[in-house]
Amino acid sequence: MRKRRVKWELPKSLILVILGIVLIIALLNIKQEFNFVGKELSSSVESMIIEDAKAKFPNAKVEIINKERLNGDYLITLKVVYFEEENGIICPKRYHTTYIYPKRGFANLPLEEIFTECRICEGCEINLVEEAIVKSLDNYYVRSFAKRGAIPSVEGEDGGEKFLVKWKNEKEIVVEVSKDGEVRLVS
Secondary structure (H helix, E strand, O other): OOOOOOOOOOOHHHHHHHHHHHHHHHHHHHHHHHOEEOOEEOHHHHHHHHHHHHHHOOOOEEEEEEEEEEOOEEEEEEEEEEEEEEOOEEEEEEEEEEEEEOOOOOOEOOOEEEEOOOOOOOOOOOOOHHHHHHHHOOOHHHHHHHOOOOEEEEEOOOOOOEEEEEEEOOOEEEEEEEOOOOEEEOO
16 A cells, blocks of 8 residues: 655745745844934944945045935935145045935935135135145245145144144144134144
8 A cells, every 4th residue: 555645735825925024024134234223324334335435436535524314314425535746735635425325325426526726715714624734835834845745634623713734754844724724834
């Protein structure tokens, strides 16, 4: 006599329901990890946006300067700064770009020019770090020093009352630039 094998089969609809539940749970976990933590953007998303921007804008200094919520998405504005040689002097060129996350993922809006000239108008207020760097070149001694391959760095933040601009090669010169455009050699 032949033994009959009993075959256990689950209805296809039950299998689809189970797979659907597993998929929903997985998606909720991914959203929790990579999207928002409460109302804040998670640090992993911020890191991914910075890395994406660094890949898109090589040789630029990139940093997040603003985060806003809009209709369930985040608008993340980045400052993108290139330092380029112009007439023998390293000059900053500043742009902004915005990521709309998660709606557009890691697709950013086109670069917006913020500061791209290596000069400041006479009597203009100094509000940006990059403006302070260029304004420090009004000092003849600093300009001569900068032409010898010096690289600028700044202590101070956008909108501050004063900036300390350091030009450095094998030596260092420090210049204080005030909001009203006054340039004073510190050392």
